[in-house]
Amino acid sequence: MTVPFSTNLVQPLEEFLAALLAIDRFAARQILTRYSEQSDAFHMIEQLIAPALEQIGAQWEQGDLSLAQVYMSGRICEELVDALLPPARLQRISQPPMALAVLEDYHLLGKRMVYSSLRASGYEVQDFGRMDVATLVMKVCEERIAVLLISVLMLPSALRIGEVRRQLKLLGQTPKIIVGGAPFRFDEELWREVGADAMGKTAIDAVVQTARLLKAMP
Amino acid sequence: MTTAPLTSLQRVLITLGHQEPDRVPLFLLVTLHGAQELGLTIKDYFSRAEYVVEGQLRMARKYHNDCLYAFFYAALEIEAWGGEVIFVEDGPPNASQPFIHTSAQIRTLQPPVIAETPCLQRVLETIRQLHARSQGTTPIIGVVMAPFSLPVMQMGFEAYLDLMHEEPELFALLMQINEDFCVAWANAQLAAGATAICYFNPVASTTIVSREQFLRLDYPISTRVCARIKGPVAFHFASGRCLPLLAEVAQTGAVAVGVSTLEDLATLKQAVAGKVSLLGNLNGITMRHWSDAQAETTVKTAIAAAGPGGGFILADNHGEIPFQVPEATLLAIAEAVQRWGTYPLHWTDREP
Structure with missing residues (x-):
């Protein structure tokens, strides 16, 4: 059984961020694979992917990152989440249209x-x-x-x-x-x-x- | 003994030499407003060189503008490459669907032949007439899209970023094709009578790419382009951020740099004082709602930040003032420059 990992996430988040900013799909996937043993897909999205994208967005807002880095990071995360949660899978967030x-x-x-x-x-x-x-x-x-x-x-x-x-x-x-x-x-x-x-x-x-x-x- | 007042060209040349002229030059980069001036639709206005010439001359007189702007619209180059342009009633004509659908098309891409392209010839005719009618008193600004920025309209931003990151060979080929066209187009405008070229390169800004990418992907191209253009070049980031790039921009040989309202003008001035002049950085989007008092305060703030010592031309930060900005606001800006931009700027010592 997988459990939400509320343990120290600073290191994986930093590693994941670095992989995204280097546009290194392979490294980003490896980090998620490593931590998928400790958590389910939703908690990985909530605690790793979304915070990484938020940090990247905030850094672009401050002028510290480029749009190209934001775009490529989003693309990589989308691919990773599609693998974790295929489109239309029931586990995706329930929402109005x-x-x-x-x-x-x-x-x-x-x-x-x-x-x-x-x-x-x-x-x-x-x-x-x-x-x-x-x-x-x-x-x-x-x-x-x-x-x-x-x-x-x-x-x-x-x-x-x-x-x-x-x-x-x-x-x-x-x-x-x-x-x-x-x-x-x-x-x-x-x-x-x-x-x-x-x-x-x-x-x-x-x-x-x-x-x-x-x-x-x- | 009285001395003749400076012409706009003299005023601009003095500030570009990092000296203080009689007042801060104003480049009110109005394009679409010319249509209003002549009572024409935007599409009709840009259909004949004579209309643009008349519009520019009238607006230069009305707003005490220190340049004549031979810029039609950004998508004009796409029209020249065979792409479609969509006209709207209240804004700049926009590039339609990209004409490069797959990166493989780059291998057979042919640039426009300037002499055989009606929309480019219309711009050259505009410059020739402006040159004849202004008699060397007012700088005429020609415009080119940088090789590194044009692909956003040629192939779409997303496909271009993918090309940049994933297909270096085709990226390099596209840059080479664009570079040759950019240089030829700039030099054709100079030969027609343009005084200087505004080199629009928003993709090179740190808003869009990292400094590392700028240095690796754009800087060598822009350096070559600036050297090959046979006249002064203003490097314009079209409201993108550029502070971390200014040392390199100075090395390209550009005489001025168009800067964003998203960055502090005084900091920008400090970074390039004596090396490159600044052009900017009024916010054209918020300008739509400015009262006369706001226009005056904003102009004063910009002049206080970058005016002392010369090396500063007041302009908007994007290189084109939105059609929605009312004439009264443009007049208020022009009036504020006359009032607060006269050198020496002693008032800046008295105000915090």
Whole structure:
């Protein structure tokens, strides 16, 4: 029987972080394999993978790490979690329907990073890809999405999130909307201006905000 | 005896020489606002060189701008490579789907022939007309995308990061193709009458890659490109962070560096004083909501941080002011530069 390892995790976390930052998939997998004997998949995600991604996100936020390192770390963790918890396996976090989209821009990296981070944290999320306002509103209604994450790069696209919110409201839909992307990093009030419920400063911060909003849901 | 007032070009050259001119130069990097100025849609505005020339000249007069900006939009180079550009009513035209779908395509990639590419010719014609009409009084800024940054639009950011990390041979080939085009495009703009080239390289910023990656992957390319461009180069990180890279940027031969609002301007100035001039670092996104008082305070703060001793041009931090910034705010910024940017900056000694 495996047990949660609440024992000293400082060393494995540091080793895991170092492997991720060196973009060393093999070393990262080895560390998880070594500790999988002491813990189950969820505790490894909670105590090793998620904290590592949080530290990487925080260090990017402070300017100490690059986006390339954040992106590659997320990709590696997503692969590892997919191996630990195959998609749609019941052990993944139970949640209302969630979706992720890029609004209008053709820059998809931010969405990809959030997708990796959500999956690396055990969530299932539908990837709507790139959409315009009308298509996104329609899709959210069809799929009865409860949490909608929207990534943008350009300011005009960010401002159109307000239109998404308005149209959804007219249709009686009130999903929680979490936004992210460059314009929100340069104007910390912009997410309120467009009627979002939260803003993720980094990919892993989007996961933190998702968890917070899910917890507050009735 | 009275002396003639400095022209914008003289003002800029003095500050680039790390001396104090009559006032801090202002590069209000307005592009899309030219369409408003002429009552045109953004798509129509960029369809003819004459429109952009008229827009730039009117805005230079209105805002006491110290440059004429021959930048159309970043996706123009993608248009030149055969990619699609999408126009919107309230923002810069955006690159559509990447035109490199698989990394193997890089092996047969052909750069645009400048003389045969209408959108590039439109920019060159704009520069020629600006040069003729400004008569050497105002610097004309041409623009190129750096070889290291262009692939974000050529193949998509995710595929590019994968290429960078996993396919070094094809990465090197793409860099070589892009480098040759970048140099040719920059030199064509200089030959048409551009005074200097703004070399946009956001991917090289430490926001996107680590310093180690910058040194290994971009620095040798940027050093060669800056040496091959036959005129002054401003190395612009398009609002990305660059403080840890400034010593190397100075070594590329760049005369100025475009810096981010995410970094402290005084610290940046301290790091490069006397070596490279700073261009920046007003936040264009928050600028949409600035009151006149906020515009004045922000301009004052920037001038106090980087103005003393010259080597500073006030500009936004991204290289393009958003369309949503109202004319009244641009006027307030221009007015604040006139008021607080006049040398000597004795007022900075009196204020904390």
